[in-house]
Amino acid sequence: MKDRIVVKIGSQLLTRKDETLDITQMSDLVDQIAELHKNNTEIILVSSGAVASGRNEIKTCTKLDSVSARQLYSSVGQVKLIHRYYDLFSQQGIICGQILATKEDFSTRRHYLNQRNCMNVMLENNVIPIVNENDAISVNELMFTDNDELSGLIAAMMDCKKLIILSNIDGIYTGDPSDPDSKLIKEIDSNENHIEKYIQSSRSSTGRGGMKTKYNIARKVAEEGIEVIIANGRIKNIISRLVKGIDTPSTRFIAGSKEISGVKKWIIHSEGFAKGEIHINEGVRKVLVSSKAVSILPIGITKIVGNFEIDDIVRIIDHTGKQIGIGRSSYTSDKAKEILGQANHKPIIHYDYLYIEK
Ligand SMILES: Nc1ncnc2c1ncn2[C@@H]1O[C@H](COP(=O)(O)OP(=O)(O)O)[C@@H](O)[C@H]1O
């Protein structure tokens, strides 16, 4: 089987200071991806840059609100961006295709599988998928946090071996990156949870989520068994170096060793679609957080919140009110309310459809 990786390119890397597309940089990244593609690595490219590349194309007569501006600039900029990618890949004899994703495309198992099928058929036919959020129609609560989140969802969905997140910085530092005392963190184990305190809220002028989302998504994805690397896209031959395992400044999240099924991976990333809550008692919490594989039975439930249907995603809340996981409900909320606290019913969340956070 071919190695399969996701490479995510941030806006900062693709644009010059004057916010025009940095074609030299794009061409260099495309060359590296083309080399890997020719050497039998399957690559899915998640590329930002639509808003940034559309911004200086259009001068509006009136001042636009931020949503309309993002819609307008991305609709123009995405065409420019993909056109440039198409040309650069064609020069290498490679065909690429565009996928514009919205959060809704991950909301139900059916949508999710449709999307997975689309990328699989592209890869099987040697087409490089280039993914971006569909910024023109994804607004407010329908938006991904940013393309880092989208790249993590895709790496998990497509069973990738590695996720490489390229930005304008070598990785995560132990403090403000401009402070000479800050050191680059080379490796992070998914059990380490003290790193967040080092991350500043600053972010690049064209980007969206900043280092915090990169860190959160990287931890989650690494826990699912996928190695994640945050690195500087401006370092010469960076993608090839990271794929070949050549020592290069970067922050690497060590992949967890636990096998996680495809359906569980979908559930792990579906928290944003939760339709309700299942509150459990202290006894159930104890077994769930132990390493035993158990399902949640109605007898251990104390309260149901929200209205949900069979197969909807729900949050699991413990006796102290803390969310400890997510899962897919086998009952409607009405039926769950009717049988909560009772014995002799099938599980409300089967182990196969249950994810308990660390
Ligand atoms: N501890 C930290 N280590 C590294 N970078 C950090 C840290 N805290 C905040 N940052 C900021 O995160 C930025 C990268 O995130 P972001 O702006 O989202 O990039 P991109 O647009 O490439 O996705 C860096 O330019 C840096 O200013």
Ligand SMILES: N[C@@H](CCC(=O)OP(=O)(O)O)C(=O)O
């Ligand atoms: N989808 C947007 C990019 C949003 C985003 O996440 O940007 P970045 O943080 O630079 O990866 C665009 O193409 O402009």
